[in-house]
Amino acid sequence: MKLGHMSVPGDCNRISPILSHVGNKWAALTILVLSERPKRYNQLRREIETISQRMLTVTLRGLERDGLVAREVFAHKTPPQVEYSLTPLGETLVQPLFALCEWSALNCTEIERNQAAHDGEAGDPHASVA
Numbered sequence: 001m002k003l004g005h006m007s008v009p010g011d012c013n014r015i016s017p018i019l020s021h022v023g024n025k026w027a028a029l030t031i032l033v034l035s036e037r038p039k040r041y042n043q044l045r046r047e048i049e050t051i052s053q054r055m056l057t058v059t060l061r062g063l064e065r066d067g068l069v070a071r072e073v074f075a076h077k078t079p080p081q082v083e084y085s086l087t088p089l090g091e092t093l094v095q096p097l098f099a100l101c102e103w104s105a106l107n108c109t110e111i112e113r114n115q116a117a118h119d120g121e122a123g124d125p126h127a128s129v130a
Contacts, residue, residue, distance in 0.1 A: 026059040028100075030069070031063070031069075031097055032097055032101070035098075038085035041056070068087055069085070
């Protein structure tokens with residue numbers, strides 16, 4: 001696939017849904033939290049403070065389906081415990097996601113400033129349209 005002057009490996013029709021899924025904020029945060037060590041469900045809920053129980057469940061199921069997260073059930077315990085961990089494939093996502101978070105942290109002030117300027121122009125009927 002060709003993007004402007006860059007050649008991007010792969011087929012856009014196949015890559016797009018993957019980027020959409022692993023690039024959403026809940027999947028990215030879940031992967032980054034699990035990069036520290038395997039965790040139980042409630043540990044994940046505590047560390048990803050703003051995620052709802054339903055969204056965490058949906059996110060974990062999707063990541064498990066993609067082969068990025070492993071779910072291990074400890075049935076011999078009462079009550080049975082479930083632990084989530086990154087698979088080797090999931091571990092390959094940690095560095096790119098961390099780099100994206102780092103880039104976001106470095107540029108959030110400028111982006112917020114640009115958004116405020118843009119939103120201010122959008123609200124002004126006399127602003128010039130480029």
